[in-house]
Amino acid sequence: xxxxxxxxxxxxxxxxxxxxxxxxxxxxxxxxxxxxxxxxxxxxxxxxxxxxxxxxxxxxxxxxxxxxxxxxxxxxxxxxxxxxxxxxxxxxxxxxxxxxxxxxxxxxxxxxxxxxxxxxxxxxxxxxxxxxxxxxxxxxxxxxxxxxxxxxxxxxxxxxxxxxxxxxxxxxxxxxxxxxxxxxxxxxxxxxxxxxxxxxxxxxxxxxxxxxxxxxxxxxxxxxxxxxxxxxxxxxxxxxxxxxxxxxxxxxxxxxxxxxxxxxxxxxxxxxxxxx
Numbered sequence: 001x002x003x004x005x006x007x008x009x010x011x012x013x014x015x016x017x018x019x020x021x022x023x024x025x026x027x028x029x030x031x032x033x034x035x036x037x038x039x040x041x042x043x044x045x046x047x048x049x050x051x052x053x054x055x056x057x058x059x060x061x062x063x064x065x066x067x068x069x070x071x072x073x074x075x076x077x078x079x080x081x082x083x084x085x086x087x088x089x090x091x092x093x094x095x096x097x098x099x100x101x102x103x104x105x106x107x108x109x110x111x112x113x114x115x116x117x118x119x120x121x122x123x124x125x126x127x128x129x130x131x132x133x134x135x136x137x138x139x140x141x142x143x144x145x146x147x148x149x150x151x152x153x154x155x156x157x158x159x160x161x162x163x164x165x166x167x168x169x170x171x172x173x174x175x176x177x178x179x180x181x182x183x184x185x186x187x188x189x190x191x192x193x194x195x196x197x198x199x200x201x202x203x204x205x206x207x208x209x210x211x212x213x214x215x216x217x218x219x220x221x222x223x224x225x226x227x228x229x230x231x232x233x234x235x236x237x238x239x240x241x242x243x244x245x246x247x248x249x250x251x252x253x254x255x256x257x258x259x260x261x262x263x264x265x266x267x268x269x270x271x272x273x274x275x276x
Contacts, residue, residue: 001077001110006147009112013044013083013150016231017187017209022224023231025211027087029055029239030072031079035274038080044112045080047073049087051239060236061121062089066102070109077110085113085150090120096130096137103141113149114138115189118176119156128176132183139184152211153177153185158192170198174205187211187230194218200227 016023026042028034029051037045050060052072058064069092077084086106091099099116106114116138118131126134135153142149155176157169164172177188189211193199196219203210209230212218214237224232252261 003146006107006110006112009083009110010148010150013085013112014148014186016043016083017150019209019228019230022221022229024221025085025231025233026238027051027234027236028076031075032271032274033238033242034076034084035079036271038082039274042082044083044085045076046115046233047076047084047086048234048236048239049089050236052087054239054243062092066092066105070105073106073111074109083112084110085115085152086111088114089117090126091116091134091138096133099134100137100141103138104145107142107145107147107149111149113152113186115152115154116185117154117156117189117191118180119154119160122156122160124160125156128179131176132179135180135183135185150187151185152187152189153180154189154191155180156191158190158194166195166198170202173202177206177208181206181208189213189233191235196223196227199229203228 023044024042025044025046026037027046027048028037029048034045049064052069053060053064056064056068056072073084073086088103088106092102093099103114116135118126120126135151138151155173157173157176161169173190177190180188187209188206190202191213193202193212194215199212210228211231211233212224212229214232214234218224218232249261253259
């Protein structure tokens with residue numbers, strides 16, 4: 001990608017975190033879903049590590065080889081004029097230095113931003129010093145490449161916090177978030193934080209852009225804007241909806257032998273039109 005164009009997309013993505021509006025980020029898993037979301041008028045696109053991994057025959061959780069991630073990301077970036085931010089999980093490296101090398105390779109695909117998480121295989125939390133060093137390494141890699149990517153630091157204490165109380169999780173999350181911001185993150189993603197009152201409290205304590213995950217029961221956009229949410233991402237939900245619809249249609253066909261469930265309101269011509 002033209003360097004000036006990539007820088008413009010990164011700057012555009014960062015500007016969308018001004019908290020004057022709530023940024024809705026659909027998570028694509030391939031070029032087709034990215035093009036579809038582009039056509040719907042979203043301002044930017046994220047990727048889902050789970051959806052991407054499943055589409056390429058792997059489980060989520062850094063099981064997809066880095067080369068496949070880079071190739072899929074390049075196709076997604078090439079399918080849209082919108083800024084693309086990539087779910088990069090823990091950075092796919094054992095050390096901050098390895099993360100930096102991987103981020104440099106990811107930046108070369110044309111991305112405008114990325115996620116880095118402090119959970120390890122959805123089972124435990126990474127040491128805060130190590131997690132902060134990975135974010136600092138990603139920021140240094142971006143500066144070396146001359147691209148001001150938006151780093152969204154995921155805080156996993158509500159996902160893998162064990163039996164800790166909400167107050168303990170909250171205190172740990174704030175400490176982690178502040179360290180990650182100091183290390184170079186632009187936005188914080190407290191994944192699994194679901195209570196609106198605690199989300200509002202988290203934002204007030206942090207005073208920085210905060211990402212929440214879309215889910216059934218989440219307050220509407222007007223309320224999220226009121227409490228200060230900067231962005232909402234769909235995570236794996238759009239991918240699982242797509243797979244669920246395909247599964248239901250296939251089950252019906254397999255069981256009944258009838259084809260009447262194989263019609264789609266958005267059909268071949270519609271999808272083909274996105275690429276003509």
